[in-house]
Amino acid sequence: MNDKILEWAVKIQSIAQAGLTYGHDSYDRERYEQLRHIAAEMVVERADIPVDTVKDLFCNESGYQTPKIDTRAAIFQGGKILLVHEKNGTWSLPGGWCDVDQSVASNVIKEVKEETGLDVTADKLIAVQDWRLHNVRNYAYGVIKLFVLCRKTGGSFVENVETTEIGYFGREKLPDNLATEKTTAEQIQMCFDAYYNENWKTQFD
Structure with a gap:
C-alpha cells in the first residue's frame, strides 16, 4: 500500500x-x-x-477527517517481551483501535485484557508514531500509534476471538512472521530500549 x-x-x-x-x-x-x-x-x-x-x-465518514488512534502495550517478563498470536498466524504487540470512550491508558489496559487475559497497569508512554513512517500500511487513512510500557499485575491467557496464544520473546529471538502493519521489529526493539532505560524520553514523529 x-x-x-x-x-x-x-x-x-x-x-x-x-x-x-x-x-x-x-x-x-x-x-x-x-x-x-x-x-x-x-x-x-x-x-x-x-x-x-x-x-x-x-468514504464512509463525515466531518473533518482525522487520523485513527492505535494503542500498543509493551509487557516484559524475565527480560522478554509479550507478543500475541493473531488468528491469521502473525504476531504483534497486544493492542488495537482506541475506543471513543477510553483514554490511551484505559484503552491499553482493556485491549491487553481482551487479547491476553492479563491485568496490567499502564506506566509510561514510550512513543507516538505516524505509521506511514514506520509500518506496512493496509488502510487508506492516517493512523497514529501509541506504545505504552505496561506492568503485569495478574491474570492468565484466555483464548479469544482475536488471538490463539501469547508468548514471551527475547530481543534477539523475535518471530519472523510479525504483523508489520501493527508491529515491526524496529518498534519492538524500541520498546526494549525504553524498558531498560530508566531515563527514557517519549519518542514522537
Whole structure:
C-alpha cells in the first residue's frame, strides 16, 4: 500500500470530506462528491477492490477527517517481551483501535485484557508514531500509534476471538512472521530500549 497514487487518493478524499462538511453551496457539494468518487476509483485501480466496497470503507465518514488512534502495550517478563498470536498466524504487540470512550491508558489496559487475559497497569508512554513512517500500511487513512510500557499485575491467557496464544520473546529471538502493519521489529526493539532505560524520553514523529 506504499504507493503515491494511494497517498493522493487519501488527500483528495480528505479534502472532499471536509468540503462536504463545511460547504453550503449545492454546486460545490456536487463537485466534492465527484472528487470523493475519483478518490475511490484511484484506490480501486491500485487495490483491485470493488468500488462499492472501497466507498464503504474509505468514504464512509463525515466531518473533518482525522487520523485513527492505535494503542500498543509493551509487557516484559524475565527480560522478554509479550507478543500475541493473531488468528491469521502473525504476531504483534497486544493492542488495537482506541475506543471513543477510553483514554490511551484505559484503552491499553482493556485491549491487553481482551487479547491476553492479563491485568496490567499502564506506566509510561514510550512513543507516538505516524505509521506511514514506520509500518506496512493496509488502510487508506492516517493512523497514529501509541506504545505504552505496561506492568503485569495478574491474570492468565484466555483464548479469544482475536488471538490463539501469547508468548514471551527475547530481543534477539523475535518471530519472523510479525504483523508489520501493527508491529515491526524496529518498534519492538524500541520498546526494549525504553524498558531498560530508566531515563527514557517519549519518542514522537
